[in-house]
Amino acid sequence: MTNQENLLDKYYRGETSLEEEKELMELLASEENQGADEDLFAYFENEAAIPDxxxxxxxxxVLEKQEQRKTRRMRWYSFSSAAAVVLVLLSVYIDFRKEQKREMENQFFVMEQALYQLSSSLQPEEQQDMLVLWVDKDVEIILN
Structure with a gap:
């Protein structure tokens, strides 16, 4: 076995030192025919080179990543603030509708009480079992 073959065997077993690896690279680079071993070392040498x-x-x-994060964050803030505005408007609308309904119920109750008092004052004694709520030319509202 030659020195090159011994170094290759040692290299593939993972037992070479840095000096032996440099020597093996020089031996493979000086060789005229290129084999798989030369291609392997050339590949590792090219991969180890740091780009300028x-x-x-x-x-x-890093700057591009920061811009992406900032854009994503701004998009999130705009969506969340729009959702908050919609929720506030919706809650104000629902409260307004409830207040309107409550006011209409109160007005209906007041009107019902007024009609009851009016009908009880207008109702003759013999018709006490009936409750007359409204009497007009063509319309009579009577409750039994």
């Missing part, structure tokens, strides 16, 4: 614009791309990515 790494800092700028990271900074731009």
């Amino acid at each position: 614009d790494l800092e700028e791309s990271l900074f731009n990515g």
